[in-house]
Amino acid sequence: MPNGGLPDDRPLPVAVDELATDRATIAADRWRTRQNESCPTVDPRRGQMTAESPSRDEPAQPTNAERIGVWLVGARGNVATMSIVGARAIATGRAETTGMVTEREPVSSLELPPVSAFVFGGHDIDPTSLVDQAERQCERNGVPDEETLASVRDDLAAVDERIEVGTAVNCGAAVTDDSDHLDRELAIRTVVDQIHDDYESFRTAHEIDRLVVVNVASTEPELASPDRYDTREALEDAIDSDDRDLPASVLYAYAAIDAGHPFINFTPSTGNALGGIRELAVDRGVPHVGRDAKTGETLVKSALAPMFAGRNLNVLSWEGHNILGNKDGLVLEDEENAAGKLSSKGDVLESILPDVGHNRVRIDYTPSLADWKTAWDYIHFEGFLNTEMTMQFTWEGSDSALAAPLVLDLVRLIVHADEFGEGGFQPHLASFFKAPIGVDEHDFSAQLHWLYEYAARHSDV
Amino acid sequence: MPNGGLPDDRPLPVAVDELATDRATIAADRWRTRQNESCPTVDPRRGQMTAESPSRDEPAQPTNAERIGVWLVGARGNVATMSIVGARAIATGRAETTGMVTEREPVSSLELPPVSAFVFGGHDIDPTSLVDQAERQCERNGVPDEETLASVRDDLAAVDERIEVGTAVNCGAAVTDDSDHLDRELAIRTVVDQIHDDYESFRTAHEIDRLVVVNVASTEPELASPDRYDTREALEDAIDSDDRDLPASVLYAYAAIDAGHPFINFTPSTGNALGGIRELAVDRGVPHVGRDAKTGETLVKSALAPMFAGRNLNVLSWEGHNILGNKDGLVLEDEENAAGKLSSKGDVLESILPDVGHNRVRIDYTPSLADWKTAWDYIHFEGFLNTEMTMQFTWEGSDSALAAPLVLDLVRLIVHADEFGEGGFQPHLASFFKAPIGVDEHDFSAQLHWLYEYAARHSDV
Amino acid sequence: MPNGGLPDDRPLPVAVDELATDRATIAADRWRTRQNESCPTVDPRRGQMTAESPSRDEPAQPTNAERIGVWLVGARGNVATMSIVGARAIATGRAETTGMVTEREPVSSLELPPVSAFVFGGHDIDPTSLVDQAERQCERNGVPDEETLASVRDDLAAVDERIEVGTAVNCGAAVTDDSDHLDRELAIRTVVDQIHDDYESFRTAHEIDRLVVVNVASTEPELASPDRYDTREALEDAIDSDDRDLPASVLYAYAAIDAGHPFINFTPSTGNALGGIRELAVDRGVPHVGRDAKTGETLVKSALAPMFAGRNLNVLSWEGHNILGNKDGLVLEDEENAAGKLSSKGDVLESILPDVGHNRVRIDYTPSLADWKTAWDYIHFEGFLNTEMTMQFTWEGSDSALAAPLVLDLVRLIVHADEFGEGGFQPHLASFFKAPIGVDEHDFSAQLHWLYEYAARHSDV
Amino acid sequence: MPNGGLPDDRPLPVAVDELATDRATIAADRWRTRQNESCPTVDPRRGQMTAESPSRDEPAQPTNAERIGVWLVGARGNVATMSIVGARAIATGRAETTGMVTEREPVSSLELPPVSAFVFGGHDIDPTSLVDQAERQCERNGVPDEETLASVRDDLAAVDERIEVGTAVNCGAAVTDDSDHLDRELAIRTVVDQIHDDYESFRTAHEIDRLVVVNVASTEPELASPDRYDTREALEDAIDSDDRDLPASVLYAYAAIDAGHPFINFTPSTGNALGGIRELAVDRGVPHVGRDAKTGETLVKSALAPMFAGRNLNVLSWEGHNILGNKDGLVLEDEENAAGKLSSKGDVLESILPDVGHNRVRIDYTPSLADWKTAWDYIHFEGFLNTEMTMQFTWEGSDSALAAPLVLDLVRLIVHADEFGEGGFQPHLASFFKAPIGVDEHDFSAQLHWLYEYAARHSDV
Ligand SMILES: NC(=O)c1ccc[n+]([C@@H]2O[C@H](COP(=O)([O-])OP(=O)(O)OC[C@H]3O[C@@H](n4cnc5c(N)ncnc54)[C@H](O)[C@@H]3O)[C@@H](O)[C@H]2O)c1
Ligand SMILES: NC(=O)c1ccc[n+]([C@@H]2O[C@H](COP(=O)([O-])OP(=O)(O)OC[C@H]3O[C@@H](n4cnc5c(N)ncnc54)[C@H](O)[C@@H]3O)[C@@H](O)[C@H]2O)c1
Ligand SMILES: NC(=O)c1ccc[n+]([C@@H]2O[C@H](COP(=O)([O-])OP(=O)(O)OC[C@H]3O[C@@H](n4cnc5c(N)ncnc54)[C@H](O)[C@@H]3O)[C@@H](O)[C@H]2O)c1
Ligand SMILES: NC(=O)c1ccc[n+]([C@@H]2O[C@H](COP(=O)([O-])OP(=O)(O)OC[C@H]3O[C@@H](n4cnc5c(N)ncnc54)[C@H](O)[C@@H]3O)[C@@H](O)[C@H]2O)c1
Numbered sequence A, B, C, D: 001m002p003n004g005g006l007p008d009d010r011p012l013p014v015a016v017d018e019l020a021t022d023r024a025t026i027a028a029d030r031w032r033t034r035q036n037e038s039c040p041t042v043d044p045r046r047g048q049m050t051a052e053s054p055s056r057d058e059p060a061q062p063t064n065a066e067r068i069g070v071w072l073v074g075a076r077g078n079v080a081t082m083s084i085v086g087a088r089a090i091a092t093g094r095a096e097t098t099g100m101v102t103e104r105e106p107v108s109s110l111e112l113p114p115v116s117a118f119v120f121g122g123h124d125i126d127p128t129s130l131v132d133q134a135e136r137q138c139e140r141n142g143v144p145d146e147e148t149l150a151s152v153r154d155d156l157a158a159v160d161e162r163i164e165v166g167t168a169v170n171c172g173a174a175v176t177d178d179s180d181h182l183d184r185e186l187a188i189r190t191v192v193d194q195i196h197d198d199y200e201s202f203r204t205a206h207e208i209d210r211l212v213v214v215n216v217a218s219t220e221p222e223l224a225s226p227d228r229y230d231t232r233e234a235l236e237d238a239i240d241s242d243d244r245d246l247p248a249s250v251l252y253a254y255a256a257i258d259a260g261h262p263f264i265n266f267t268p269s270t271g272n273a274l275g276g277i278r279e280l281a282v283d284r285g286v287p288h289v290g291r292d293a294k295t296g297e298t299l300v301k302s303a304l305a306p307m308f309a310g311r312n313l314n315v316l317s318w319e320g321h322n323i324l325g326n327k328d329g330l331v332l333e334d335e336e337n338a339a340g341k342l343s344s345k346g347d348v349l350e351s352i353l354p355d356v357g358h359n360r361v362r363i364d365y366t367p368s369l370a371d372w373k374t375a376w377d378y379i380h381f382e383g384f385l386n387t388e389m390t391m392q393f394t395w396e397g398s399d400s401a402l403a404a405p406l407v408l409d410l411v412r413l414i415v416h417a418d419e420f421g422e423g424g425f426q427p428h429l430a431s432f433f434k435a436p437i438g439v440d441e442h443d444f445s446a447q448l449h450w451l452y453e454y455a456a457r458h459s460d461v
């Protein structure tokens, strides 16, 4: 199939050259108005939609017999723990797949690896064992329930053995205060090498066919002037010259993509959003996605805001208050660490409702809520004849129960992209993220539509 | 352009033969999974997508110099009054067009008649003057405000002169108890003829180029076994044999479409949803749309429910409670009259979430709210690992301020369809309705997408 | 202390002669304005405030060494089950007393029997064992948790042995459809005698010192014209002449009070609210309370409505929607059975806000909620310069977890009243009920104040 | 009647010596448990309950023929404007008294001056005229409506003539940035003298019989270490030694009370809460009240929190989010100015629920809301058997429409206290304030009960 596997008449999404000087993203309005245009020309040597990406030697044919390594950065956190618990419980038939997008039509018609094929490992900086973490979640939140927990306890203990101490460079006081396991004296290049070695040892030890690295670690403070690392060259120079500003998420992403492992950034941290990493991924033909999974208030926003836009209602103010009680909330109490989260949450609205009068998001830490995240949003809008009206909603979700199935979905889907040699960012996975790399479209339906088109396209193969 | 102006490669919407025995509607799942299919064959003699519809002699070229007659059935009701107030205030530059879908990209790029070209008239069964109605709304609800009202008072008085007494056959006790202006002794055919004469006198008297009939009258009780009027022949036989079961909305629709006037059914009443009327519209090549405008709780549902579906979350219960204080609310207190409304509200959810465990909608009359409609929805859903979560929202909208701009939009858009000879039901207008005739898709984004495609297609012309 | 142990200068509550022709209740406004009045004269022979009630031979001195029999009518229902689970878990130190009013100052300063002294038994018409019921609650609602349940499983099994088949006379189809264990052929007097025998056998078998009967059975349909049983004589005549209109709750109450056992009516059923039963209780000097425990939405109302009243805000509409998923909800789906509940819920508001414009309460059955009761209340009110404002709240409570501690409180407090020979209705316990027998005051603070005064008065003893 | 008109047996409130070393407040728990105690002895020479306060020469007999001067500090603000509009509209029979506590039983049975007797004047630092302010409120908020506004426009213009430029010493940048009308070079004593002169000129010019000063100016930043002004002597020394730390509210209060004028502090600013001012008020026998009127979220809290306490429910977290759009909100955006407000709002909860796990109040500025204040409160609580439950509420009120009637109430009530020679703080007016001076009781019902007792006591006179 010429030009990247996309039929000539496909309306969405429109692929663009990711390496153009302006680092153009896929413009939102294209979805709405130019859906009959043919696909822009993509440089076959390095576009992410190209089947024959030069540096990859994976077969294009999917095979479900593979052993998929899932390396979780932040492997003992809530999201990681719930993902492992869920995957193992599903594998043994003890849990259902509710909440997994890949288990529902039309995405389920893709040939995707079963979660039973997942072999977990990871990095963390917290020594508390995975079993203890799961027990705490069971006790505080009731999720997982005792029975499910019992059925996976041995698996958790086994995975815990495969968790290595990670790096916490530039993760902010809120994160590193908790930890004294880290050698802060190492050169950045050495840190990268160690991470790389951890990946490879795991691959070898567990006979992994394909390794996916997933960042589910605590949110880092925002990186100042990320533009200085906008090219692969600038980034690699920085690593080599021991630039102490580079945050951990970038190092994990670099080590993964450089070695050809697909990378998922579930967090708001910089990671693969950096220009230099994106260029590296195109060069290596490695698929990567991110950032900041869309699981609660922002998900609702991305479904509701288009309604106000579509009806030409004038949103005067949209106030969002989030309260949550887990460690993620504690880290986000730190203004530094919260900055990135708040900006990715805020951007969604600005993009869908460019004329919104007032748009504020607050995140507060409320310990008693444990893993429950409650959001109250208040929307003040104006309609016909200047009539002012309001809508408000409250969302009460279990944070990690919303996140975990998406981790599993993303691993399955990035494996699929990897099998088909679709390197670079993955616009069809935009619906999973608050700040989808390379995509300006924040309308959840539009994003989902891209995913369904991807599924339709690949199901015909 | 062959087969109805639709390019072969258009993914959505998929046109079907409206007259197939099962009165097939456009299947929702098509949008999601078969978007690359080519358009099904439409019988060129009578399909609604055909340019050369035999019975129409309108020019295909749009012209904005026309005088558009807008005949409102229920012309002194809240929705009608607010529509007239708004149209006149916009025409004189005193009001903005917030809330009008046709005033926003991409629909605004269509060549549509300006609202200043609208000449209003109508039927009602309540003698209270339009000026009094508007003053009451101003006083009770603050909409319109005093200044706007003052600027259109003369226009309202002029329109009021053009309101004729309508028929209230089978409108239910809740409606007809209010009225003794109706001759219940007339034969049904005579009633139809009188309605027809009222349309034509208005056309002549006001030099109307194109007349659109809009049903904004009170909700009628549901018609029992509508299937008996499933063909044009059966319907016309019933009229001729003085079948006293036919409700007013069907008579208004019949008289309009039979005379070639586009018909909009803003209400849940039967009207043009009847098989016989739909066949007549195809025969006559007249565009018609309906039913039950989607302005509040159901609108939100149609934007939110796809989010739960898209994330494979399992909705256990969706409870919707509506309280409203206007005359519409009073009529809906009557269980008979409410039945249709409740079913069109409920269907939206069943369609988007076929596995929803429990789905109830309540409408209650709360006089102090006047024109304000408040809805509380409580959504109990289950995610990963059987985790139960909840979302709730409250919507507080001014009923007629939400409805009126859509009336103006629909008139403009049906005029456009009429100019282009696009007879029959109008799938691209599905986003305006709770129970869109001929369409099974209830996802607001998908429906809107069809409208945008229509706009894109016609903007290229 | 003369006239019933009440100091002359006590401002609240004002006792009245319960047997006056109009069955006067304690007027609400007294609390607010006449609190310095001295206590009205009470007929010493039969007033409920009298220490020397003729028919009682209990010692006035409280003693905690007693074994308290708690006979639950509806012993296998949710409330009963949670009460037994809680009492046993508290007795063994495995649960805390959160939610028990008697465990907090100033009520905790009274000398009350410990819950460890409670010996449970009861009537039911459903054969499902108490252990099964508790397991179902644990599984569906997470309350009690598995650990607590395990610790009381043996106790539950033991209590289950002491549950007799009760009568379901006039309990409505919603209740009796579930049951075929009842002999409908027995004469009413025989039924009363059997109930009486069940009480006495239990007393003897378990060496009970003091027996309290608690009605926690399903809500019955409202009794038509209860006035016909307004005297003890009329009631006893009806029993003897086999009047088939008498509902089960009256029979349980009659058998209890006639035999000198304090009676608690936790439900909206008629029971001890009947004039004839009230007269019997005065004659026998037996304390009794009811009806319809105030645990959720109505509790909030009784705390909030006085705020609107106190600030002279004009409540235009108060809408209350309750959704619940347990068997109580299922029974209340039946309009007949719901009538009493709705009226006791509605009265609270009418009493506190006599000028409320519109006051509606809805109860709907939403199975997925299991034992969770969610209420949404919408309050539309008017303030200064006709400014319209709104307040809304959502309450999400576990029905039986809110009810059970009050069952334990009430048993402890009625035992106290019984020890002090305080027969008749118990105005100081009004705060526990939606429709407190003999009391018109619905302001929760005022009701609570009476309880605190009672505690202060008796702590001085 | 000896000792201040309080009957010996009055249960509440319990008066204490305001000048005791610890500046003891009226303990909350007294209300609940010691309500039968007799009133503590009050030093007749200086207690605030004393009839024969030495420095006052007002007649003890109330007379309604008086002209009451109402001097508003912040006379052009929202609250002031709405108070004047309302008072004048009531005086001319154009507005009702909804929202006024003094117009409802039992308080209405007191002999209070009619609002028609009020003559308004005041200080402000903003030159925008009262008419302009009222027009802006009408336009932005719809309150007052156009008709009411028209009827009082001349009165507003007349009052505007009587508004003098005030002082803004230490009001914070958020306030003074708006103003350059202030001579910052004057000595503090000179400022006090000028304020005093403004009061006296107004009195003379308008033949005022009794002058009440009301602080409705913008919230000042919190005063650091207020203890240094804990005695009258320390305060007067500070004034004389030109202490530049003293904030404007203290100077306004000092000038008023020193000259014998009752003082109402409607704001969270220091004012009469200062020890030195309180001592001065006792010495002069002048009644004063404050601070921070309780009109919205905190009012609801003070009605609801006692319900959780009374039922022994364990509040784990109480989150309160306020959004408001008026100038008060803008000033409170400034963290300095917000501090006092947040602390008085927070204290209410700590006092009623001493064991509350987590208690946060946020105030955010949301311009589109204009005068509307919306609060969302989320209450996470634990009941029996550790069952976690939640309650949430949303309050949507018009800020100044809630405040204005209370300004009028307080003027009427403080005039009454003044007529009866009841100097010092006024515990019976605690229900009006978030941080009632001299009172620890925050339960709204208990506070209201004191007011009703006061009314009952004085109605008997
Ligand atoms: N839960 C959701 O719904 C959701 C949604 C979007 C994004 N996220 C993001 O996912 C991430 C994880 O969330 P969580 O709730 O599991 O948080 P968590 O605090 O429970 O877990 C984070 C884990 O990362 C570890 N960690 C921190 N810094 C690390 C480092 N430098 N290297 C290796 N490990 C490190 C911590 O020790 C911890 O075990 C957060 O960034 C959060 O913002 C979560
Ligand atoms: N307002 C909305 O947001 C909205 C949304 C969807 C549908 N609708 C529907 O629009 C319709 C109008 O709503 P409304 O709020 O204006 O109601 P309304 O009660 O204010 O007005 C209805 C008018 O129709 C007139 N009428 C009744 N029966 C008639 C008949 N047989 N012939 C002619 N006139 C008749 C009445 O006299 C009245 O003037 C209702 O059916 C309502 O359900 C409204
Ligand atoms: N849970 C609360 O917060 C609350 C509050 C106020 C009142 N109530 C009332 O308490 C009662 C019990 O509530 P629940 O949730 O436990 O209900 P439930 O349906 O779980 O239990 C009722 C039990 O009563 C039994 N029963 C029915 N009729 C009987 C009869 N005639 N004789 C003996 N047993 C009979 C049923 O078999 C069932 O086991 C209801 O009337 C309810 O309205 C409950
Ligand atoms: N509205 C309510 O419900 C409510 C409730 C409790 C407390 N309050 C308090 O009442 C006060 C007034 O509220 P508002 O909404 O009217 O605010 P506002 O900002 O509309 O009015 C305040 C006025 O005070 C003036 N001012 C500021 N500093 C002054 C000074 N030093 N001397 C004289 N005038 C000065 C301002 O110029 C302005 O005109 C605020 O402190 C607010 O916190 C209001």
Ligand code: NA
Binding pocket: B288, B289, B290, B424, B425, B426, B427, B436, B437, B438
């Ligand atoms: Na149609």
Ligand code: NA
Binding pocket: C288, C289, C290, C424, C425, C426, C427, C436, C437, C438
């Ligand atoms: Na009682």
